[in-house]
Amino acid sequence: xxxxxxxxxxxxxxxxxxxxxxxxxxxxxxxxxxxxxxxxxxxxxxxxxxxxxxxxxxxxxxxxxxxxxxxxxxxxxxxxxxxxxxxxxxxxxxxxxxxxxxxxxxxxxxxxxxxxxxxxxxxxxxxxxxxxxxxxxxxxxxxxxxxxxxxxxxxxxxxxxxxxxxxxxxxxxxxxxxxxxx
Numbered sequence: 034x035x036x037x038x039x040x041x042x043x044x045x046x047x048x049x050x051x052x053x054x055x056x057x058x059x060x061x062x063x064x065x066x067x068x069x070x071x072x073x074x075x076x077x078x079x080x081x082x083x084x085x086x087x088x089x090x091x092x093x094x095x096x097x098x099x100x101x102x103x104x105x106x107x108x109x110x111x112x113x114x115x116x117x118x119x120x121x122x123x124x125x126x127x128x129x130x131x132x133x134x135x136x137x138x139x140x141x142x143x144x145x146x147x148x149x150x151x152x153x154x155x156x157x158x159x160x161x162x163x164x165x166x167x168x169x170x171x172x173x174x175x176x177x178x179x180x181x182x183x184x185x186x187x188x189x190x191x192x193x194x195x196x197x198x199x200x201x202x203x204x205x206x207x208x209x210x211x212x213x214x215x
Contacts, residue, residue: 112212116140119209124192127200132192134164137184139207144172144192145181148199155199161190169193 121142122135148155161184162169172182172192194203 111215113215114210115213116208117211118143118206119211121205121207123202123204124194125200125202126194126196128196130192130194130196132194134189134191135205136189137187137205137207139187139209141183141185142205142207143181143183145179145204145206146173146175147179147202148175148177149202150200151178152198154197156195156197157199157201158195159203160193161186162193163188163190 119139121137122132124130124132144159144161146157146159148157157173157175159171159173160169161172169190170184170186172184173180192203192205194201
C-alpha cells in the first residue's frame, strides 16, 4: 500500500462522521423548534396586549377629535379614610336625669363630662342602659371636675345620671370612619 492510501479516510469512518453530524443537526433542530414554539406563544400574548392598548389609544384620540368639549372625564378626588370623634348628643343639668335614647354606630364611644361649680361634696354618677333593661354599665362615678370614659358597646342606649351638689354637662361622642380629601 502506498502512503496516499493510508491518508484517505475509509468509508466506515466517513459514515460514522456523517451520522454524528446528522445527529447534531437533528438535536439543534429540535432545540430551535422548542424555542420558536415558546416564543410564538408569548408573541401571541404580546400581540393581544398591543391590540388592546392600540384600541384604547384610538378611542382616546377619537374622543378628543370629535369635538366633545362638554364631555369631561369624571375624576374622583383622592380620599383617605380617617377615624374621627363625632358628637352624638349633649346633655346638661343640675339634678338627676334619664336622658332620651341615642344610637351608637361607631367603633367605640365615650362619655365626656364636666362638673360646673364643684364643691367638696359634689358627685356625678352615670350609667349607660339599653332601653327595656333594668341595669346597665357604670360609665362615670366621679367627684373630679372633668374627664372621659371609653365604651365599646353599640346600639340604642340612654344615660341614667345621678348628681349631687353640682351642675354638669355630658357629651356623647363616637369614633367613626370619615373620608377626607388628600
